Amino acid sequence: MNIKILLAEDDSDFGMILKQYLELEGFEIFWFQNPEDIVCALKSDFNFNIGILDIMMPNIDGFSLAKIILKEKPDFPILFLTAKNQKIDRLTGLKIGADDYISKPCDPEELTLRIKNILKRSVISESITQYKIGTYILDTEKLLLIHPNEKIRLTIRENELLLYLLKFNHKTIKRDDILNNLWETNDYFTGRSLDVFISRLRKYFQHDYEIKIQSLRGIGFEINFPEN
Template sequence: MHEPTAPRDALLIVEDEPKIARLVADYLEGSGFSTHAIAHGDEVLPWLKEHMEHEGAPALVLLDLMLPGTDGLTLCREIRQRWPGLAVIMLTARVEEVDRLLGLELGADDYICKPFSPREVVARVKAVLRRSQAAPASGEAPLGALTLDDEGWRALADGNDLGLTAVEYQLLKVMMQSPGRIFSRDQLMDRMYRDHRIVSERTVDSHVKKLRRKIADVWPEREIIRSVYGVGYKYQPEA
C-alpha cells in the first residue's frame, strides 16, 4: 500500500515523447503522486495559469529541455518569474546544457540527464519536494536557516547578514541550488566570472575560505561548505 500524499503532491510532466511521459507518470503514480502530462511547450504556461490557484495545483514540474513550441529553458525562466515557489526539475539529453540549467539566470531545482531510470526520477522528485515543502510559508526563516535575498544580494544566517561580496554570493547560491552536488573549481569559476576571465584555481579557494569564515562568524560549529579532496566543493546543509 502506498503512503497517501498531500493535496499538493500533484506533478506536471512536460515531455514530448509519449513513451517517456507515460513511463515516468506510471512510476510517479505508483509512488502516490497524481500527474498531468503536456507534450507541447506552448501549452504549459496557459495550463499553469489556469490551475495554479486551484486545489490540486502542481507542486513540481518535470520539464524537458527540447520541446516543440516554447523550449524548456524559456519555460523555466517564465515559471521562476511567475510562480517562484513552484519546483522545477529539468530533463535533458544535452549534457552540455547542464551548466545553463542550474545557472544563476534560471535556478532549476535539479536536473536529470537522459537516458534515466524512472526510479531515479521518483527519488529526485521526492528529494526536491522535501526541500521545497520544508520552506516556511510565512517567509520567516527557522532557526539554523540560511536564506538568500536576490534583490539585495544578501545571504542571511539565522537572519544575520553575512556581508558577502557579489562573487561570494554567486558562489554560495550556485552550491545551494544543488545541495550535495560536488562542483569542481572550473565549474565554480565559470559561474563566478560570467565574462570568462582567466583566473587561477587558488582564486576559488580564496573565495571559499572567506565565505566559510563569514558563515563561521554566525555558526562556529557548522561546516556547510565542504571540501572534497581532489575534486572541489559542495554545500552540505545537514553538516
C-alpha cells in the same frame, strides 16, 4: 497530501513511462506534450508542487518555458530533463533558477529520489524564518533576501546553500562537504553547479562589502558575514 507534478515531455513513449512509474510512487502526474498548454495553465489553475521539464521540446524549449513559469511563480521548483551531456545545458538551467537536472534516459528510482529531495528542501523550518546578515535580512519563509536597496527572490537551492554557509561563518568549508551535504553527490557537473550558485550569492550581496565568500583554490570557501 497529494504531490502534484507538472511533467512537460513531448516524447509519447518516454512520457508515458515516466507518468506510469511516478504514479506508482504515489505522485499525481499532469502530463503535457505541448508546452504552450502549460503557458495557458499559468493564467488559470496552476497548483503544482514541482515541474519536470524536458529541455528539447517543439515551439517552446524547456529553458524558455522555465523562464515563463518562474516569472509568474518565482519559487516554483523545477527539475530539467536533458538528453544531452553538454555542460552548457546544465549550467544554463541552473542560471535560470532550476533546482536540479537529470539526463535521459534516466533511472526512474533516481528521478524519484531527486524529486523527493527537492520537495524536502522546499519545506522551510518554522522555528526561525528570518536571519540578519550584515545589512541584509534573509527571509526563509518567503524565500527573499532583503536589502534597503532591493529585494531578491531566491530559489530553494539558493536559500538552502545560504543557510548552510551561515553555519560556517568566519570558517573555511570544503567544496566536497557542501556537495556531499546539499547535492548528495560530487562530480564535475555538480561542482560547476556549486560555482554558479556561489557566483550568484556574491552578486546578491554586492551592497555590503563586509560580506565575503572567498574561494580557496583546491580547498573550498572562506565565509565571512558581519556579526550582528
